[in-house]
Amino acid sequence: MISGLVFSDGALREEFLDRFSQLAEAAQAQLDGLERLEGGLTVDDAQEVAVGIDEGTYRLGDRPGLEAIIERFTRPVHLVQRGTFTDPPDAFPDSEEIGRRLEQARALLDQAIPSVGRIDVRNHRLDWLGTGWMVAPDLVVTNRHVAAEFAHMKDGAFVFRQYSGLPPVRVDVDWRHEHRIPEESRFRIEEVLWIEPENSVDVAVLRVAEHSYENEPRPRAIELASxxxxxxxxxxxxxxxxxxxxxxxxxxxxxxxxxxxxxxxxxxxxxxxxxxxxxxxxxxxxxxxxxxxxxxxxxxxxxxxxxxxxxxxxxxxxxxxxxxxxxxxxxxxxx
CATH class of the missing domain: 2.40.10.10 (Trypsin-like serine proteases)
Structure with a gap:
């Protein structure tokens, strides 16, 4: 996603322009000819768009191929494997400035990553529904619209839904589910403690088992900023x-x-x-x-x-x- 802040970091904008020829060359195989239809890419084009984004005068959608390069370079998505982040899986050049920021924060991120899991379900039309994370020693937080898929209010309490004569939906959280990593860390969601009402924020709180199916302890809670x-x-x-x-x-x-x-x-x-x-x-x-x-x-x-x-x-x-x-x-x- 390209926001007005992607080039607010002067070092990132300078890197983008300095390396633009390399980025444009790497992007040609991925862009399906978008920029060829736009008449090609030059550093001057990149400079004009970067300044326009930073000043709020550029209209998104005018140069879709160039925007694709900017988004991939300034807002990448990293794989997580073995509890830490790795390089994006494609061959596109990565930003050294973004990499520097992430490396400086690696120790902090590595403490939080194991406390984020995938919410898996059984007795449901889907296999999984979203993401959740440890917000207290025995509590997982997720979204209301995620929890509403497997729970609802009945007789003053939240209960697990039951679809089409099936047993009640069973909900687990897997703290791993990493690409090409076979290990799992599955914990049962024992209780839906709270789902915020529709006119409130999109939040639900779940109680998670103390140990996994393999008797592992719960991951640590991620501290909330005050x-x-x-x-x-x-x-x-x-x-x-x-x-x-x-x-x-x-x-x-x-x-x-x-x-x-x-x-x-x-x-x-x-x-x-x-x-x-x-x-x-x-x-x-x-x-x-x-x-x-x-x-x-x-x-x-x-x-x-x-x-x-x-x-x-x-x-x-x-x-x-x-x-x-x-x-x-x-x-x-x-x-």
Whole structure:
């Protein structure tokens, strides 16, 4: 996703322009002729678009091939394997500036990554529904629209749904499910503790078993950023979204193939920036996400704390997340 902040980092913009010939050459095989129809690519074109994006005068959609290069270079999506992030799987050149930011935060990210899992289901029309993460020693947070697929209110309590005469839906969270890594770490979701109402934020809280089916202990909880920490970081803060992007028929198929290299449903890490704060509840960000990212965590690269809970987005426009302090309010109300 290309926001007005992608070139607010002067070093990243300088790197993009310095390496543009290399990027354009690497992109030709992936762009299906988009830029050939636009009359080719030059560094002057890249400079004009980069300045326009930074100044807010560029209209997205005018140069789709060039935009594809910008998005892949400035908002990549990394595979997660063995509990840490690796390089994107394609051969496209990676930004050294983005890589430097991620490497500086690697120790913090490696503490959080194992606490993010995929929400798998049985006795349901789907195999899995989204992402969740440890928000307290025995609690997983995800989205309301994810939890509503397997639970609902009945007689004053949340119960697991039962479809078409099948047994109640069984819900597990797998803390791994990494590309080409066979190991699992599956924990039973024992209880749906809370689902926020429709007129509130997109949040649900689940109680997870103390041990996995293989008797492993639960992963650690990811600490939530406080209101003070959150407001000190403000717009422009660098974050990493950790979750499980799935192929999304609502988004452009060619763009998804270029960015995700045809690999979906596995744990990924996507860097980006906070682009707006919406009152006391929500934020916008520009990390690259897809539908399965519902319930993903936004990790602040500076502190390693959770900044928010991703719940959706508009392709080419913005992504949405619930602010961490709002999550804290919900947890406090449940305690």
């Amino acid at each position: 209101r003070v920490e959150f407001e000190q970081a403000r717009v422009g803060a660098w974050v990493a979204v950790v979750g499980y992007p799935a192929y999304d028929s609502r988004n452009d198929a060619a763009d998804q193939q270029r960015i995700f290299d045809g690999i979906y449903n596995y744990k990924r890490l996507a860097p980006g920036q906070v682009t707006a704060l919406v009152q006391q509840d929500l934020l916008h960000h520009d990390a690259t996400t897809l539908g399965g990212n519902s319930g993903s965590v936004l990790i602040d690269l500076a502190s390693g704390k959770a900044f928010g809970l991703h719940f959706g987005g508009i392709e080419g426009d913005r992504n949405f997340a619930v602010q961490a302090p709002r999550l804290r309010q919900i947890l406090d109300q449940l305690s």
